[in-house]
Amino acid sequence: MQINIEEINEGIGGTYERIAYSNIIKRLAQEHSCRTILELGATFIAGLPGFNSCLLAQDGFDVTVTVHSRDFSETIQIWKKTNFQGKSEIIEWNDNLKTNFSDNQFDLVWNHLAFEHYKNPLPLVREMKRISKKMVVNLTLSPWNIGFPLHWFTHKLQGKHWDHGYFKNTLISTMEETHREAGLKIFESGGCDAPPWMDTVDAKMGDTMTYFDYTPNFVKEKWIWNSALPACQNHWMVKLFWDWEKNMPEWFRRLTAHHLYTASLKKLSDNSQPQFPREPKSFPDNPAGNF
Amino acid sequence: MYKMLKFIYSYFVIPLWIFSFFLTTLALVALWINAWISQKIFKRTNQPLFQPRPIFPYTDEYADKY
Numbered sequence: 001m002q003i004n005i006e007e008i009n010e011g012i013g014g015t016y017e018r019i020a021y022s023n024i025i026k027r028l029a030q031e032h033s034c035r036t037i038l039e040l041g042a043t044f045i046a047g048l049p050g051f052n053s054c055l056l057a058q059d060g061f062d063v064t065v066t067v068h069s070r071d072f073s074e075t076i077q078i079w080k081k082t083n084f085q086g087k088s089e090i091i092e093w094n095d096n097l098k099t100n101f102s103d104n105q106f107d108l109v110w111n112h113l114a115f116e117h118y119k120n121p122l123p124l125v126r127e128m129k130r131i132s133k134k135m136v137v138n139l140t141l142s143p144w145n146i147g148f149p150l151h152w153f154t155h156k157l158q159g160k161h162w163d164h165g166y167f168k169n170t171l172i173s174t175m176e177e178t179h180r181e182a183g184l185k186i187f188e189s190g191g192c193d194a195p196p197w198m199d200t201v202d203a204k205m206g207d208t209m210t211y212f213d214y215t216p217n218f219v220k221e222k223w224i225w226n227s228a229l230p231a232c233q234n235h236w237m238v239k240l241f242w243d244w245e246k247n248m249p250e251w252f253r254r255l256t257a258h259h260l261y262t263a264s265l266k267k268l269s270d271n272s273q274p275q276f277p278r279e280p281k282s283f284p285d286n287p288a289g290n291f
Numbered sequence: 292m293y294k295m296l297k298f299i300y301s302y303f304v305i306p307l308w309i310f311s312f313f314l315t316t317l318a319l320v321a322l323w324i325n326a327w328i329s330q331k332i333f334k335r336t337n338q339p340l341f342q343p344r345p346i347f348p349y350t351d352e353y354a355d356k357y
Contacts, residue, residue, distance in 0.1 A: 043346050068348040096349055117347045163345045196311035206326035209335045214329040242302045
């Protein structure tokens with residue numbers, strides 16, 4: 001199948017999500033001089049396989065991504081179509097708890113929507129800590145966003161197996177406790193991806209997650225969103241919602257965000273003291289980071 | 292002064308966010324109804340670029356041990 005990057009439509013939700021969490025990762029990486037980044041266990045987000053690290057690669061970080069065999073060939077197809085400035089390597093790997101990477105191989109190791117899928121996420125965090133030189137970041141699906149209980153109810157109503165992980169493990173408190181148990185020094189926790197719409201999680205509307213697919217062509221063809229395209233990154237809506245998100249009170253961000261995260265360091269240096277009560281120091285001004 | 296203005300703006304964002312949330316929820320409901328009518332009445336189908344699948348493809352091999 002031939003794919004052009006301009007044809008890949010994530011919808012505004014998928015685009016904003018990728019921009020929002022990439023901004024957090026980029027800021028953390030910049031603050032701690034991280035250049036090499038590993039996404040351990042890429043997931044299928046916003047209808048795209050293995051594309052979570054695309055903005056990090058676009059901004060020049062050296063990115064390595066491990067992808068499950070199920071998604072590997074399609075992930076390769078999408079990444080080939082992009083023209084990112086950083087080095088990127090996509091590796092087929094099915095076990096997040098045991099990898100062939102050497103100790104301290106990457107500056108920063110992260111993943112998105114993986115932590116809560118493990119009954120005991122400690123082995124995952126331990127492996128992330130082993131291969132990370134400086135920082136470990138986990139992002140989970142927030143249970144506080146109104147879309148979460150609605151999606152849970154939909155699963156119940158349709159008799160579908162709940163495949164979004166353990167509730168307890170979606171919480172910041174669990175992430176912090178696990179990081180502490182793994183011997184990491186918690187640096188920052190918070191919410192991210194807080195646009196003014198509910199998280200539809202992976203709810204499909206007529207078999208599609210891009211909800212304008214059933215609108216007339218003159219609407220559908222104008223409503224194409226892809227986080228890797230500068231036109232989408234600089235769209236006034238993305239800029240406005242990011243401005244709201246970075247300026248809203250931390251309690252409101254945690255309440256409305258689609259994702260929660262905890263970032264920890266292997267060692268606390270003098271210039272990286274944790275804040276109390278571990279709230280994000282600052283957010284990048286530009287929606288796409290531009291570091 | 293700057294800190295005070297920033298603090299005021301941070302709380303000014305909340306009603307804006309709630310109002311926008313209300314509008315986008317209405318839009319989602321409208322799009323859902325539109326998709327339902329297109330499928331059920333006009334028998335339209337849609338083929339996504341990538342086949343929908345669960346977000347997380349990995350297995351938790353230690354799940355039984357805890």
